[in-house]
Amino acid sequence: MRLRVLETDVLALRAQSDENRAIVSGMFEVLRDLSAVTSNLNTEVTALRTEVTALRTEVNDLQVEVSQLRVGQDQLRAEMAEMRTEMRTGYAELREDLSVVKRSVGNLELSMKRLEGDVADLKSGHLELRNVVAGLVR
Secondary structure: OHHHHHHHHHHHHHHHHHHHHHHHHHHHHHHHHHHHHHHHHHHHHHHHHHHHHHHHHHHHHHHHHHHHHHHHHHHHHHHHHHHHHHHHHHHHHHHHHHHHHHHHHHHHHHHHHHHHHHHHHHHHHHHHHHHHHHHHHO
């Protein structure tokens, strides 16, 4: 009878051992699945980190570009201001030159009127001289 109890206990222990093996096997399967999921998550995290690094680099490049554009814009504004100053100076010089030309034209017109008067006087004197010469010749 004791032997039967021991045999029954051994059978119960074997059944329990088989059950424990099945549980351990199931646990290892779950651990493999978790390991695969963890590996996939690590891969995704690495990919995301790479993307974030690329985005940071792109943002830095864009910031440098914006900074360069601002410098260029400032230079352009300075050049435009300089050009405006030069244009004003050139415009003032042109107005002065135009004023000089207008005065010269006015002076030339006066000289032309004097010359026209002189030419008229010469013509008149020439006609008188002709008449005097014609009177002497007769």
